[in-house]
Amino acid sequence: xxxxxxxxxxxxxxxxxxxxxxxxxxxxxxxxxxxxxxxxxxxxxxxxxxxxxxxxxxxxxxxxxxxxxxxxxxxxxxxxxxxxxxxxxxxxxxxxxxxxxxxxxxxxxxxx
Amino acid sequence: xxxxxxxxxxxxxxxxxxxxxxxxxxxxxxxxxxxxxxxxxxxxxxxxxxxxxxxxxxxxxxxxxxxxxxxxxxxxxxxxxxxxxxxxxxxxxxxxxxxxxxxxxxxxxxxx
Numbered sequence: 001x002x003x004x005x006x007x008x009x010x011x012x013x014x015x016x017x018x019x020x021x022x023x024x025x026x027x028x029x030x031x032x033x034x035x036x037x038x039x040x041x042x043x044x045x046x047x048x049x050x051x052x053x054x055x056x057x058x059x060x061x062x063x064x065x066x067x068x069x070x071x072x073x074x075x076x077x078x079x080x081x082x083x084x085x086x087x088x089x090x091x092x093x094x095x096x097x098x099x100x101x102x103x104x105x106x107x108x109x110x111x112x
Numbered sequence: 113x114x115x116x117x118x119x120x121x122x123x124x125x126x127x128x129x130x131x132x133x134x135x136x137x138x139x140x141x142x143x144x145x146x147x148x149x150x151x152x153x154x155x156x157x158x159x160x161x162x163x164x165x166x167x168x169x170x171x172x173x174x175x176x177x178x179x180x181x182x183x184x185x186x187x188x189x190x191x192x193x194x195x196x197x198x199x200x201x202x203x204x205x206x207x208x209x210x211x212x213x214x215x216x217x218x219x220x221x222x223x224x
Contacts, residue, residue: 033212042199042217043154045114091153093212101144101201101212103153 002026004104006092012110013082020078021107025094032075033101034067035091036060043091049075082111115202117215124190124222132185132218134200143176143183144201144212147194154199157185190222 005024013019025032030051035043046065047057051072061067064082069075079086089108093101115136122130134143142161146154160176160183171188183202187194197219201212 035214042197042214045213048212093154100156100159101146102156105153 004092004094004102006090006104006107008107009105010108010110012112015084015111016081018078018080019082019109020076021090021092021109023075023077023092023094023104025074025092026102027073029094029096029099029102030072031095031097031099031101032069033093033095034075034077035093037089037091037106038087046077079109082109084111087111114213115200115215117198117200117218119218120216121219122221124187124220126192126222126224127189128222130187130190130220132187132198132200132220134183134185134202134215136181136202138181138202140176140178140181140183140202142203143174144203145174145183145185146199146201146214147196148199148217149196157198187220190220192222192224195220195222 007022032049034046037043045058047061047067048055049069052069064080067077087110089106091106093103095101115134118133124130142159144159145157147157148154160174162178174185176183197217199214199217201214
């Protein structure tokens with residue numbers, strides 16, 4: 001069990017650029033979650049996969065944000081045309097069915 | 113669908129007790145509790161399943177009242193290491209696509 005791995009750990013990008021983050025969950029976990037967290041706030045739900053199926057997503061993912069989990073293993077989160085308000089920590093978590101969630105260390109995005 | 117936590121912040125002296133409440137507007141299947149320290153990823157504390165089960169983790173315990181759609185986290189004889197932000201995350205249905213949607217958190221500071 002190597003835990004949930006997120007890459008990169010830090011990303012600085014210019015406004016308007018696209019960025020993509022990767023999450024490698026714990027191998028036997030079928031559930032994968034993406035969250036966004038800003039300072040002093042709780043993790044804000046973005047989307048959720050069960051295996052390769054994206055079962056739920058917040059309204060935030062209907063525009064510039066998109067996520068995939070093509071083979072039910074790793075997942076990617078893409079943000080297109082980044083804005084300064086996108087600066088945040090992006091957290092990925094995985095779990096087995098109804099089990100505890102294990103969080104990765106996150107990707108800190110700074111949009112300049 | 114985001115649960116409501118109270119209080120928003122608590123300051124305790126070492127050895128004192130505290131209660132953190134979490135309530136949902138929808139029927140709950142289970143409730144997860146996590147603690148996050150500054151600059152770190154959230155760490156799992158416990159899961160409570162419906163049935164009014166009370167669980168414990170060291171001197172931290174929790175209850176879950178499915179009829180009232182509420183859960184409470186009890187911190188007994190608090191230690192300095194308990195400082196952090198506590199989040200509850202309910203699961204609404206074991207068969208739905210509903211994912212962990214966390215509350216805004218309760219900030220706990222334990223002082224010497």
